[in-house]
Amino acid sequence: MPIYDVGYREWLDDKISCWSRCFIIAQTGIRITLKSVWVKRVTMACWLPIFYWGVGFLVFERLNDQRLFDRVDGLPSVESTAASDVTESLMGEIANQRRELIQQRTANELERNFSAFPSIDRLAEGLRNTDPGQVRHTFWSWMLMTYFRYPQAAGLVFLLGFVTPSLISKDVRSRALVLYFSRPIGRLEYLLGKFLVPTGFLMAITTAPALVLYILGVFLSPSFEVVWWTWDIPLRIFLATAVVVLPTVSLALMLSAMTQESRFAAFAWFAIWALGHGAWFAIQISALAQNNVNAELQSRLQAFSRVSLYNILGEAQTWVFGFSSFSEAWVSLLILALLTFGCQILLFRRLFSLR
Numbered sequence: 001m002p003i004y005d006v007g008y009r010e011w012l013d014d015k016i017s018c019w020s021r022c023f024i025i026a027q028t029g030i031r032i033t034l035k036s037v038w039v040k041r042v043t044m045a046c047w048l049p050i051f052y053w054g055v056g057f058l059v060f061e062r063l064n065d066q067r068l069f070d071r072v073d074g075l076p077s078v079e080s081t082a083a084s085d086v087t088e089s090l091m092g093e094i095a096n097q098r099r100e101l102i103q104q105r106t107a108n109e110l111e112r113n114f115s116a117f118p119s120i121d122r123l124a125e126g127l128r129n130t131d132p133g134q135v136r137h138t139f140w141s142w143m144l145m146t147y148f149r150y151p152q153a154a155g156l157v158f159l160l161g162f163v164t165p166s167l168i169s170k171d172v173r174s175r176a177l178v179l180y181f182s183r184p185i186g187r188l189e190y191l192l193g194k195f196l197v198p199t200g201f202l203m204a205i206t207t208a209p210a211l212v213l214y215i216l217g218v219f220l221s222p223s224f225e226v227v228w229w230t231w232d233i234p235l236r237i238f239l240a241t242a243v244v245v246l247p248t249v250s251l252a253l254m255l256s257a258m259t260q261e262s263r264f265a266a267f268a269w270f271a272i273w274a275l276g277h278g279a280w281f282a283i284q285i286s287a288l289a290q291n292n293v294n295a296e297l298q299s300r301l302q303a304f305s306r307v308s309l310y311n312i313l314g315e316a317q318t319w320v321f322g323f324s325s326f327s328e329a330w331v332s333l334l335i336l337a338l339l340t341f342g343c344q345i346l347l348f349r350r351l352f353s354l355r
């Protein structure tokens with residue numbers, strides 16, 4: 001019998017698990033993607049800001065470790081009170097007063113000179129807390145939130161722009177999907193394997209550096225009791241990663257599946273980010289040009305900020321790290337959920353329509 005008369009036959013051998021098939025697809029995609037020099041450069045560049053944020057953790061812990069509160073004017077130093085043979089309880093009270101005064105001054109300076117930073121008022125409010133563990137928790141959370149919002153958000157756009165556009169579009173153009181689905185691989189397994197490729201890269205530039213910063217803060221702290229005070233921060237890091245990964249990767253894969261040319265998918269990806277943030281910037285400039293930014297106009301600007309995907313992700317991450325309430329972030333969370341759900345539906349319909 002000629003071999004071309006055999007046709008497709010049922011797979012009679014044992015099948016490996018679904019997760020193993022997904023990981024094989026993901027491993028192959030990661031290995032092919034790492035051949036790109038630009039992907040390696042962007043990944044390495046995304047790790048550079050960790051040094052700046054690491055210096056912030058170092059300075060904060062050094063300031064807490066050294067008794068710089070003795071330099072505050074208007075309060076006696078611990079050494080002078082010790083020489084006067086005061087009781088130990090009085091010395092502790094003076095130290096607490098000194099700490100509260102320096103915290104108040106620091107919070108006031110932050111609100112006055114760094115008002116452009118996100119949630120700086122919430123940070124200042126947290127620094128006024130008398131509990132040292134709560135102060136450390138607030139500062140660490142704020143540092144990690146800004147790390148997610150600024151350098152890693154920019155790195156996310158460029159990294160996914162290099163990694164994702166060719167993941168499915170090349171398979172569509174070369175008809176490789178026929179080879180995939182002729183084997184014991186379903187569309188869900190194929191999609192999950194492709195989903196893990198950009199997810200791995202995003203976790204490498206967001207989750208891993210953030211955990212390194214957290215571990216650095218633990219080792220710089222005076223005792224390992226800080227883990228008890230900040231035990232929820234690693235969980236917030238993983239939740240912030242999920243908030244970023246699910247909508248962005250779903251959107252990027254959907255764009256890749258909708259075309260056979262990866263350059264079209266890359267153009268659409270960058271256009272969504274650029275046009276959205278450009279529109280928000282234009283709205284903000286036009287509002288500031290009116291010279292009467294009142295509370296009502298400020299609330300309108302907050303609503304218009306959601307035309308930018310960058311701002312939507314920022315509001316969701318601010319809620320994850322505890323610097324806004326759910327009532328302030330639920331609209332952004334709903335938009336991200338609808339974006340993820342809609343992109344997944346379009347992606348499945350596209351894959352099932354391909355033969």
